[in-house]
Amino acid sequence: MSASAEPATAAARPAGMAAPARRKRRFRLAPRAISWLQVGPLAFILITFFALPTATFLVVSFWDYDRVGIYPDFMLDNYVELLTTPATYRVYLSSLKFAFIVWGVTLFLGFNIAHFLVFHVRSSAVRTALFLACAIPFWTSGIIRTIAWIPFLGRNGAFNQTLMGAGLIEAPLDFLLFSPFAVIVTYIHLFTLLMIGPIANSLSKIDPALLEAARDAGASRWRTMVDIVIPLSKTGIALGSILVFTQVMGDFFVVKAMSGGQSASIVSALATEIQAMQYPPASASAMILVVFVALMVAGMMRVVDVRKELVR
Amino acid sequence: MDHPVPHLERRFDVELVAATKRYGGVVAVDRVSLRIPRASYCCLLGPSGCGKTSTLRMIAGHETVSDGDILIHDENVTDLAPAERGTAMMFQSYALFPHLSCLDNVAFSLKARGVPKAQRHAKAMEYLALVHMDRLSHRMPAELSGGQQQRVALARALITEPRVLLLDEPLSALDPFLRTRVREELKRLQRELGITFIHVTHSQDEAMALADLMVVMDEGRIRQAAAPREVFERPADSFVAKFIGGHNVLNGPDGLIAVRADRCRLGAPGDQPHIAGRIAAVEYLGTTVRLALTVGDGEGASILLPDELFFANPVQMGEEAVMVWREQDSHPLDLPAAAE
Amino acid sequence: MMVGGARRARDPREKRPWTFYALATLMGAFLLFLYGPMAVIYILSFQGPDGGVTFPMVGFSTTWFEEIWKPGQMANIPVAFWRSVALASIVCGITVVVAVAAGLGFRRRFPGSGVLFYLAVASLVMPSLLVGFGIGLGFRLFDWKPDLFTSALAAQLTWTLPFGLFAMFAVFNRFNRAYEEAATDLGASAFQRLRWVTLPILAPGIIGVAMGAFTLSYDEYARSTLVAGNRNTLPLEIYALISSSTSPTLFAIGTLTTAVSFLVIGGTLLFIRRMQRRRAGAARPA
Structure with missing residues (x-):
C-alpha cells in the first residue's frame, strides 16, 4: 500500500537520496519536567503542611504522656482507651445522626434548587443572579451566619414573636434555640450550597433534548426524573454528599454554639483534650476520625470518578 | 546529500517522508509520503478520523512526528518549533484572541518579535486591508460575524509571511452561501501570494473547486494524490470512488x-x-x-x-x-x- | 462554581408546568431562609442605645458600631481586622500563583499526578481543626512558636489551595487550547504566550479564584484557631466575644465584617463583568 500512496503527480526523488538532515532543535525541558516544576509549589505546601502534620499525629497517637509532657513510645493504650469508652460511640452516633439528617435535607433542597435553576429558569441573567444569591453567603463568615440564628430562634426571637403575633402559638417555643434542632438548621443554612453547586454543574451538562425525547417517548415527569435526570446527575450528588458529610463530621463550632451543651461533636471532644495538652489521646481520636471520614469518602467515591469529573 | 543544493531549482514546497503519528498504540497517520509542488493549492480530503488533521498539525509543528520526516522548502523541519518552520496556521475555530482587537490580533506576531507599536500597527493595517477588514480594525473578535473573523484570522496568519499556509477546515463554520464566496477568495489569494496552501476538508466539492493537488486519505493513509480531474476520472480504488461521489x-x-x-x-x-x-x-x-x-x-x-x-x-x-x-x-x- | 451552558431558548409563551411553581416557591423559601436570619442581625445592630439583643427595636442608633472603636472590651477588633486583611491578602497571593501554576501543570498527565490530586482532595475534606492540630503538634515537636504568618498561614493554605486548584480545573476546562497553539504559531515564546494570551484570556477566572481565596481566608476559623499564636484574626476575636458579649456590638461587628465580604465579592464581580463586557466589545468608535 505504501507504494500506491506515492502521489502520482510528484516526481520520484532519486533512489537512495535521503531527506536532508534534521536541524537540531534547541534544548527543551521534557513535558513532564515542566509539569513537575509547575505543580512543585503545590506539592511542597500540601506535603509539608498537610501530609507531614497528619503523619505527625499518626506517630504521636502511639506515644505515652503524663501531666508534664509527651514521650516517644509505641503503645496502643490511647486507641484501646478510646475504643473501650462508651462516650466515644455516643459522640460518633450523635454526629452520624446529624450528618444523615443534614445530608437528607441538603440533598432534597440542593437537588430541587439546582433543578429549578438549570431547567426551569429561562433567562440566563435571572439564573446567574439566583445562583449568586445562593452562593454569596458561602463567601461570608460562617461564624456570623451561625450566630445570626441566635436572635432569630431565641425564646424572644424573631421567629417566636412572629408566630405569637400571628396567634399561632400561645407561649414561645423553647426547642428552637440551643437544641439539636438549632444545630441542624444551622448546618443546613451553612452547607446547602455545597450540594447545589456540584448538582447544578452536573445538571447543566444534560442536553435538554434528552428530556424532550423522554417526554416524546411518553415518559411521565416522574419517570423522566428517575430514569434520566437522577442517573445523569449522580456525580454531582456524590460530590455534594462528600462535601456536606465531611463538613458535618468535622464541625465543632456549630455544635458548640448552637446545641447549648446538649450535644457533643467528635471534634469538640478532641479539642477539649488538645486544650488539656493530652496530645497522644487527642492524636488517637484524630486518627480514628480521619480513618472514619476516609472510609466514608472512599465509599462515596466508588460511585463517581472525582478526578475525571474535575480534570476532565 | 544532506544539504539543499543551491543551484538546483526547488521543485517542492512541502515533502512528507513516511511521516507517522502514533497516539499510544493507535496509528493516526501511517507512513504518509507526499510531495507538494511549488505554489500549489493542496487539499487533504477524507472522512473524519482519517488522519488529515493530524497530518496538517504535524506539518504545523503542533503534533510531534512519531516517525519520518517533514521538509519545507527542502529544509528538514521535523524537530523545529512551529514558528521556525515558515508555516502559518488558520485554526478551525479561528482562535482569534478574544481580549485583543482585530488590529492587535493581526499585529501579534510582530509584537512577539519586538517590532515597535506604531510600525506593527501600520503593517497590520496593510494586511487587514488585504482581506478588506481595515475598516473594522478596532472591533473585538466577539463583535464580528463568522466570515469577518475568518478574514482577520487569515490576515493574522499571512502577516508572518509564511512559506506555507495551513488551513484547518476553514469554511466549515460558514453558511453555504458565504462558503462559495470565501472559497473563491482563498483561491485568488493563493494565486496572488504565490505560496502553497494546504487545506484540510471533508467536503469533496470544496477540494474539487480549490485544489491543484487533491489528497484523499483514509485510515491514516493516502489513497490517492492527484489533480482533481485525475482523481474524478480515474479513482485509484473503490474507497476513493465512493468517497468523492458521483460514481x-x-x-x-x-x-x-x-x-x-x-x-x-x-x-x-x-x-x-x-x-x-x-x-x-x-x-x-x-x-x-x-x-x-x-x-x-x-x-x-x-x-x-x-x-x-x-x-x-x-x-x-x-x-x-x-x-x-x-x-x-x-x-x-x-x-x-x-x-x- | 457557576451554572453555565447555553440552554435552548424556549418560547416565553409556553405554559409553565406545575412543578415550576412548586420549585419557585421552594427557591423563594430557601432564599428567605438563607438571608432572613442574617437580615435580623443587620437590623439589630442598629438597635437603640437602650435596646437589647432581641426585638423589639428600641429606637435606632449607630451606638453599637461606635462601641467597636472605643477603648475597652472591643479594643482588639480593629487591629484583628487589619491582621485578617493582611493574612487574607497573603493567602490570596500565594493561592493564585500556586494554583494557576499547578492548574497549568495538571493539563498534562505526569507521573505522580494521581497522588497529588488525591492529596488535594484529602486536604479539602480533612476535618478543619485536625489540620491545625497536626501543624501545631509539628511546631511543638520542633519547639517553634506558632504564629499568624507561619503556622496559621500554612493551615489556611491547605484549604484555599485545593479550592483554588479545583477552581482552576474548571477554568481550564473552558479554555480552548487553540489560542495557545495560535500564539506559538505566531512566534510567541513560552513566556510571551503565558503573559499575552493564556493569562489575559483566563483573567476573569483567575480573579474569581483570588476572590474566593481572600474571602475563605478572611472568614476562616477552625483551621487557624489552634495555630494562630498570640495574634488573633478577626473571626477568632469574634469567637472569643460570643460567650462574653451580651450587647448588640457583636451584631454590629457581624454587620461590618459581612459588609467587607460583600464589598470584596461585589467589587470582584463588577470587575469581572466589566472585563467580559470589554471583550464582547462595548460600543467603541469603529
Whole structure:
C-alpha cells in the first residue's frame, strides 16, 4: 500500500537520496519536567503542611504522656482507651445522626434548587443572579451566619414573636434555640450550597433534548426524573454528599454554639483534650476520625470518578 | 546529500517522508509520503478520523512526528518549533484572541518579535486591508460575524509571511452561501501570494473547486494524490470512488469497476454492459434528475440524467429498470484484497 | 462554581408546568431562609442605645458600631481586622500563583499526578481543626512558636489551595487550547504566550479564584484557631466575644465584617463583568 500512496503527480526523488538532515532543535525541558516544576509549589505546601502534620499525629497517637509532657513510645493504650469508652460511640452516633439528617435535607433542597435553576429558569441573567444569591453567603463568615440564628430562634426571637403575633402559638417555643434542632438548621443554612453547586454543574451538562425525547417517548415527569435526570446527575450528588458529610463530621463550632451543651461533636471532644495538652489521646481520636471520614469518602467515591469529573 | 543544493531549482514546497503519528498504540497517520509542488493549492480530503488533521498539525509543528520526516522548502523541519518552520496556521475555530482587537490580533506576531507599536500597527493595517477588514480594525473578535473573523484570522496568519499556509477546515463554520464566496477568495489569494496552501476538508466539492493537488486519505493513509480531474476520472480504488461521489462502484468481469453516474443511462439489456434493478428513488435536482437503483447484490447504484432526458421518458419509483453504460466509461479499480 | 451552558431558548409563551411553581416557591423559601436570619442581625445592630439583643427595636442608633472603636472590651477588633486583611491578602497571593501554576501543570498527565490530586482532595475534606492540630503538634515537636504568618498561614493554605486548584480545573476546562497553539504559531515564546494570551484570556477566572481565596481566608476559623499564636484574626476575636458579649456590638461587628465580604465579592464581580463586557466589545468608535 505504501507504494500506491506515492502521489502520482510528484516526481520520484532519486533512489537512495535521503531527506536532508534534521536541524537540531534547541534544548527543551521534557513535558513532564515542566509539569513537575509547575505543580512543585503545590506539592511542597500540601506535603509539608498537610501530609507531614497528619503523619505527625499518626506517630504521636502511639506515644505515652503524663501531666508534664509527651514521650516517644509505641503503645496502643490511647486507641484501646478510646475504643473501650462508651462516650466515644455516643459522640460518633450523635454526629452520624446529624450528618444523615443534614445530608437528607441538603440533598432534597440542593437537588430541587439546582433543578429549578438549570431547567426551569429561562433567562440566563435571572439564573446567574439566583445562583449568586445562593452562593454569596458561602463567601461570608460562617461564624456570623451561625450566630445570626441566635436572635432569630431565641425564646424572644424573631421567629417566636412572629408566630405569637400571628396567634399561632400561645407561649414561645423553647426547642428552637440551643437544641439539636438549632444545630441542624444551622448546618443546613451553612452547607446547602455545597450540594447545589456540584448538582447544578452536573445538571447543566444534560442536553435538554434528552428530556424532550423522554417526554416524546411518553415518559411521565416522574419517570423522566428517575430514569434520566437522577442517573445523569449522580456525580454531582456524590460530590455534594462528600462535601456536606465531611463538613458535618468535622464541625465543632456549630455544635458548640448552637446545641447549648446538649450535644457533643467528635471534634469538640478532641479539642477539649488538645486544650488539656493530652496530645497522644487527642492524636488517637484524630486518627480514628480521619480513618472514619476516609472510609466514608472512599465509599462515596466508588460511585463517581472525582478526578475525571474535575480534570476532565 | 544532506544539504539543499543551491543551484538546483526547488521543485517542492512541502515533502512528507513516511511521516507517522502514533497516539499510544493507535496509528493516526501511517507512513504518509507526499510531495507538494511549488505554489500549489493542496487539499487533504477524507472522512473524519482519517488522519488529515493530524497530518496538517504535524506539518504545523503542533503534533510531534512519531516517525519520518517533514521538509519545507527542502529544509528538514521535523524537530523545529512551529514558528521556525515558515508555516502559518488558520485554526478551525479561528482562535482569534478574544481580549485583543482585530488590529492587535493581526499585529501579534510582530509584537512577539519586538517590532515597535506604531510600525506593527501600520503593517497590520496593510494586511487587514488585504482581506478588506481595515475598516473594522478596532472591533473585538466577539463583535464580528463568522466570515469577518475568518478574514482577520487569515490576515493574522499571512502577516508572518509564511512559506506555507495551513488551513484547518476553514469554511466549515460558514453558511453555504458565504462558503462559495470565501472559497473563491482563498483561491485568488493563493494565486496572488504565490505560496502553497494546504487545506484540510471533508467536503469533496470544496477540494474539487480549490485544489491543484487533491489528497484523499483514509485510515491514516493516502489513497490517492492527484489533480482533481485525475482523481474524478480515474479513482485509484473503490474507497476513493465512493468517497468523492458521483460514481457507481460495480462488480465487473475482472473485478471492481467505477462508472460515473452521469455516464449511466436507463436502457435495455444488449451488447453493452448493463445491470438490472429496481428504481428506489427519483430525486429532482434542478438541472439533473438522480435515479437511485437497487441492483442485484443489494448494492445501490445511481444514474444522473439531464432533466430533459428524464422528462422525455419518465419512470416511477418501484419500476423495474436496467442501467446501461458504455464500455469505455468503466474504469477498473483495485480488487478489494489489494487495498490492504 | 457557576451554572453555565447555553440552554435552548424556549418560547416565553409556553405554559409553565406545575412543578415550576412548586420549585419557585421552594427557591423563594430557601432564599428567605438563607438571608432572613442574617437580615435580623443587620437590623439589630442598629438597635437603640437602650435596646437589647432581641426585638423589639428600641429606637435606632449607630451606638453599637461606635462601641467597636472605643477603648475597652472591643479594643482588639480593629487591629484583628487589619491582621485578617493582611493574612487574607497573603493567602490570596500565594493561592493564585500556586494554583494557576499547578492548574497549568495538571493539563498534562505526569507521573505522580494521581497522588497529588488525591492529596488535594484529602486536604479539602480533612476535618478543619485536625489540620491545625497536626501543624501545631509539628511546631511543638520542633519547639517553634506558632504564629499568624507561619503556622496559621500554612493551615489556611491547605484549604484555599485545593479550592483554588479545583477552581482552576474548571477554568481550564473552558479554555480552548487553540489560542495557545495560535500564539506559538505566531512566534510567541513560552513566556510571551503565558503573559499575552493564556493569562489575559483566563483573567476573569483567575480573579474569581483570588476572590474566593481572600474571602475563605478572611472568614476562616477552625483551621487557624489552634495555630494562630498570640495574634488573633478577626473571626477568632469574634469567637472569643460570643460567650462574653451580651450587647448588640457583636451584631454590629457581624454587620461590618459581612459588609467587607460583600464589598470584596461585589467589587470582584463588577470587575469581572466589566472585563467580559470589554471583550464582547462595548460600543467603541469603529
